[in-house]
Amino acid sequence: MSDFDELPPSDRAKVYASPGVQVRFDAARCRHSGRCVLGAPEVFDTDARPWIQPGNADPEHVAEVVRRCPTGALHYLLADGPAEEPDRPTTVTPLPDGPLEIRGDLRLTGPWGEAREVPEVRAQLCRCGASANKPFCDGSHERIGWHDDRP
Ligand code: SF4
Structure with missing residues (x-):
C-alpha cells in the first residue's frame, strides 16, 4: 500500500x-x-x-x-521508509460473537460510488449483516445482540 x-x-x-x-x-x-x-x-x-x-x-x-x-x-x-507489507499468509479469524478479522493482501469491494477494488492489509468485516458501513464492522452486532450460534 x-x-x-x-x-x-x-x-x-x-x-x-x-x-x-x-x-x-x-x-x-x-x-x-x-x-x-x-x-x-x-x-x-x-x-x-x-x-x-x-x-x-x-x-x-x-x-x-x-x-x-x-x-x-x-x-x-x-517519509523515509517502506509502505506497510501485508501479512503472509493471509489470516481470517472469526471473533467470538463479532466480526471476521482479516490480515493479509486484501482487495475489497464496497459501495464506494464506482465498481472498484481497493487494497487493504487489515480489516474487521461484518458478520452479523447489520453494519451500516459494509463491508466493515461498525459494532452493530453488539447493538442487536448477535451471537455465533444465531442463524
Ligand atoms: S482504538 Fe481504534 S484506532 Fe486504536 S487500535 Fe483500536 S481500532 Fe485501531
Missing part, C-alpha cells in the same frame, strides 16, 4: 502529519480496542487535541503501533 488515496474512501477519515510519518485515522472503522493508546500513549491520547500527534515518537515506532490496529482504522505513510 503506497498511498492513502488507495484506501476505501470515508467521510470520517483524517490525516495527522509529522515530518517523518503521516497517520490516517478512519473513525468509522475504529472499534476502540485501545491497542494504539496502549502502544504509544504519547502519540495516541484521547484527552489531547488533536488526539493523534505522530511527532511525539520515532516514526518507525508510530508505524509499528499502527500495524497493531486490527480494524484498519489506522494506516501510515513513512
Whole structure:
C-alpha cells in the first residue's frame, strides 16, 4: 500500500502529519480496542487535541503501533521508509460473537460510488449483516445482540 488515496474512501477519515510519518485515522472503522493508546500513549491520547500527534515518537515506532490496529482504522505513510507489507499468509479469524478479522493482501469491494477494488492489509468485516458501513464492522452486532450460534 503506497498511498492513502488507495484506501476505501470515508467521510470520517483524517490525516495527522509529522515530518517523518503521516497517520490516517478512519473513525468509522475504529472499534476502540485501545491497542494504539496502549502502544504509544504519547502519540495516541484521547484527552489531547488533536488526539493523534505522530511527532511525539520515532516514526518507525508510530508505524509499528499502527500495524497493531486490527480494524484498519489506522494506516501510515513513512517519509523515509517502506509502505506497510501485508501479512503472509493471509489470516481470517472469526471473533467470538463479532466480526471476521482479516490480515493479509486484501482487495475489497464496497459501495464506494464506482465498481472498484481497493487494497487493504487489515480489516474487521461484518458478520452479523447489520453494519451500516459494509463491508466493515461498525459494532452493530453488539447493538442487536448477535451471537455465533444465531442463524
Ligand atoms: S487500535 Fe485501531 S481500532 Fe483500536 S482504538 Fe486504536 S484506532 Fe481504534
